[in-house]
Amino acid sequence: MSTGLLAGPRVIACPVCSLVCEDTLGEAEGRAGVRCPRCGAALHRRRPGGVERAFALLLAALILYVPANVLPVMHTSLFGRGGDSTILSGIIDFWRGGSRGIALIIFIASVAVPCTKFLVLGLLLATARRRSRWARRERAGLYRLVEWIGYWSMLDVVVVAVVSAIVKFQALSDVEPRIGILFFGAVVILTMLSAMSFDPRLIWDGK
Amino acid sequence: MNTVSESMPEPVVARRRWHLSLIWLVPAVAALVGISMLVHAWLAVGPEISISFHTAAGLEAGKTPVKYKDVTVGMVSGIRLSEDGSKVVVTVSLDAAAENLARVDTRFWVVRPRIGTRGVSGVDTLLSGAYIGVDRGSSQEVSRSFIGLETPPSVYGGAPGRSFALRAEDLGSLDIGSPVYFRRVQVGHVVSYQLDEGGENVRLQIFIDAPHDRLVSSNTRFWNASGVDVSLGADGFRLRTQSIATLVSGGIAFATPEHDPGGPVPENTPFTLAADQTAAMAPPDGPAQYLRMYFDLPLRGLSLGAPVLFSGIDVGKVVSTNLDYDPATRRFRTTVGITVYPHRLEGVLKYFKRSDIDPRTQIAHFLAEMVEHGLRGQVRSANLLTGQLYVSIEHVPNAPKVAFDESAHPLTMPTASGSLDRLEEEIAGIVAKINQIPFASIGKNLDAALAHLDVTLRNVDSSLRRVDETLAQLKDARLVPEAVEVLRQAQQAFGSAQRTLDTVDGALADDSPLRGDLGRALREVERAARSLRALTDLLGRHPESLLRGRPEDPPSDMERER
Structure with a gap:
């Protein structure tokens, strides 16, 4: 089946007790259960349902990304006058207010990064499903990129948490988080889980 | 390779139970939550x-x-x-x-x-x-x-209280939000105002807050409490205002006459806004009766709105003065139109009230009867300085009889030449008398007298000057030597008198022998007086001893001892 680098005998390692045994899974993987003769754990070449799980989590993140952008993430009030702001309205306000650097940072952290993750993960999952052999090295690089930028995706959530904790001047000025930031946090977590569920070896499983 | 594969154990084949992974619940829940939020x-x-x-x-x-x-x-x-x-x-x-x-x-x-x-x-x-x-x-x-409103509304919907309509001649200094007072307590405010269709009145809408709205009854009187009401009456100077705020922004006050409180009224009942408290609390005038009068004398000073007095009581006002020509006498006369409020004479009219005829005929009857007894209209002077006149309806004694047409429209009130004419005549008489005074000859005599006085005074002046000169001569004249001699002798006499007095003074001094002798002499006299008193006592008791000598008294204690 695989025309991988090793063309020798097909062997498989038990994921639990690491017993190496002959790979008799054939094409039945995912349908028939093959168990380890020593510990009884289910044997599999790739994590079963990894693509499916990654895909499901990615879909959930994508769904939640809509309310995260539509609903307000932060409520600011200054001298008793204030209003809710969504992520996009905040970016626009900062951009128009002249703070283009901050606007750019927020844009990258809360729009560019999640969208990149959606696209990359979607691409990886789609190609893995089709077992495409297209640009495999580049796709591996993309996967590493997704893992790396995952650390920085929580920037928005941190900003809202810190600001609402610090800016508490009662009537003068007040900042409160709103429900949108919760959705945004859920989006970030779900995309990270999705990236974790994806087995990068699938990139190399192309036919 | 083969050995490895032969020694390797065969995996056990088992059936999978779950085809659909539970992981799909995650996007399902996400979708549910997301959709529900949206x-x-x-x-x-x-x-x-x-x-x-x-x-x-x-x-x-x-x-x-x-x-x-x-x-x-x-x-x-x-x-x-x-x-x-x-x-x-x-x-x-x-x-x-x-x-x-x-x-x-x-x-x-x-x-x-x-x-x-x-x-x-x-x-x-x-x-x-x-x-x-x-x-x-x-x-x-x-x-x-x-x-949208340009100013905030003064009454919010659902506020407890009631609103009432007021009709005013003009707005005065009132405005939306002007306070409404009851006993100087603010109980409401003006909500809105507008001119009525004809522009004849201003219609105000006021809102009285609960529970004060029940203070408004059918007989409640409203008046404009704006500004200051200063009056100078028999009881002195009086200044009336509701509050300082009304001085600036105006206000409305209301009260209900205590003797006639009236019943409760529904919302939006119309009331009349009087100009001041006196006008508001006055009893309602009722329908006005128009009367006409002809005067043969010029009526300069009779202004529109001048009062019409009936026996000293204000019963109406002058509403018109016009010049009229009487072709019969070929003279101009003045037509004065007055309105009289019969309600102000309620106390009088009740004696003449008859229910079988309409009010107008009733008034005509009343007037006819009064004219018969000498009721006439007159014009009188209210103020000699300003020349203001007023109309007075009074009984004129010995008034010539005149015909009174009860059916005429309007009713014409006969007039009498009032005190105004007489006053003018009297003043004319005084002026004539003043004219008769011979001011010219008085002045001439006075002038001559003054000339005589001048001459006399000049004589007095010269006499006085002569007296002055005599006195000066007296001052300059020398004193005669005899007088000097007399004075020196007088001085000597005073000197000897002084010495005599000094001697007397020394003789009377405390330690002088004269004074010691005098003391002794006085003691002797005292003793003599005591003996004399004993003698008189004896004589008082025994007057016969003068003739018979000392009686043979029982011996006194002193004598017995002796």
Whole structure:
């Protein structure tokens, strides 16, 4: 089946007790259960349902990304006058207010990064499903990129948490988080889980 | 390779139980939550309404809230000019919960800081910025476009209390929000005012807060309490005002006569707003009766509105004065029209009241009877300095009989030449007498007398000068030597007198022998006096001893001892 680098005998390692045994899974993987003769754990070449799980989590993140952008993430009030702001309205306000650097940072952290993750993960999952052999090295690089930028995706959530904790001047000025930031946090977590569920070896499983 | 594969154990084949992974629950839940949130947010958006204002000062799209009872119920979503550019149309997206606020009679206004004579409002908006206030209407009809008020309404919907309508001659210094006082306590305020259709009156709408609204009864009198009422009467100087605030911004006061409180009234009952308290508390005048009078004398000083007095009581006023020509006598005469309020003579008229005829005929009958007995109209002087006149209706003794036409319209009141003519005659007489005084000859005599006086005074002056000269000569004359001699002798005499007195003084001194002798002599005298008293005692008791000598008394104690 695989025309991988090793063309020798097909062997498989038990994921639990690491017993190496002959790979008799054939094409039945995912349908028939093959168990380890020593510990009884289910044997599999790739994590079963990894693509499916990654895909499901990615879909959930994508769904939640809509309310995260539509609903307000932060409520600011200054001298008793204030209003809710969504992520996009905040970016626009900062951009128009002249703070283009901050606007750019927020844009990258809360729009560019999640969208990149959606696209990359979607691409990886789609190609893995089709077992495409297209640009495999580049796709591996993309996967590493997704893992790396995952650390920085929580920037928005941190900003809202810190600001609402610090800016508490009662009537003068007040900042409160709103429900949108919760959705945004859920989006970030779900995309990270999705990236974790994806087995990068699938990139190399192309036919 | 083969050995390895042969020694390797065969995996056990088992059937999988789950085909569909549980992981798909995650996007399902995410979708559910996301959709429910979006649906909730979508449902929370209420209707979008548009309000037109004259200006959008302080309003900002996306920032300015709409508040009802200080609760934010919506947000200004857009501000644009109206099509003709005369107004500003503010689009407001209301919350779904506030959907029932958008009724036909709901009022919107912009709350801004305002400073007026009645205080400061909207100070909180200095920092927070303006917002749009809402007062919910009571109508069931829903509307989506409104005309915003330029000033906040003075009465909010659902406020406890009642409103009443007032009819006033003019607005005075009243304004929307002017206070309404009862016993100097503010119980309400003016809500609105407008001219009526004909422009003859001002119609005011006032609102009395509960529970004071029950103080308004069918007989309540309202009056304009604006400004100061200064009066100078027999009881002295009096200044009346409701409060300092009414001096500036005006106000309305009301009271109910205690003797006739009247019954409760429904909302929006019309009342009349009197100019002042006296006019308000006066009994109602009732229908006016127009009367006409002809006067043969010029009536300069009889102004419109001059009082008409009947036996000293104000019963009406002059409403017209016109010049008329009498072709019979070929003379001009003045027609004076007066209105009389018969209700002011209630106490008198009740004796003449007859129920079988209508009021007008009744008055004609009354007048005919009174004219028969000498009732006449006269013009009198109210003030000699300003020449103001008033009309007086009085019984004139020995008045010539005149015919009174009861059916004439209008009724014509016969007149008599009043005291005004007589006064003029008297003044003319005084002036004539003054004219007869021979001021010229008096002056001439006075002049001659003064000339004589001048001459006399001049003689006196020269006499006095002569006396003065005599006195000066006396001062200059020398004293005669005899007089000097007399004075020297007198001096000597005084010197010897002084010495004599010194001697006397020495003789009377404490340690002088004269004084010791004198003391002894006095003691002797005292002793002699005592003997004399014993003698008189003896004589008093035994007067016969003068003749018979000392009686043979039983011997006294002293004698017995002896």
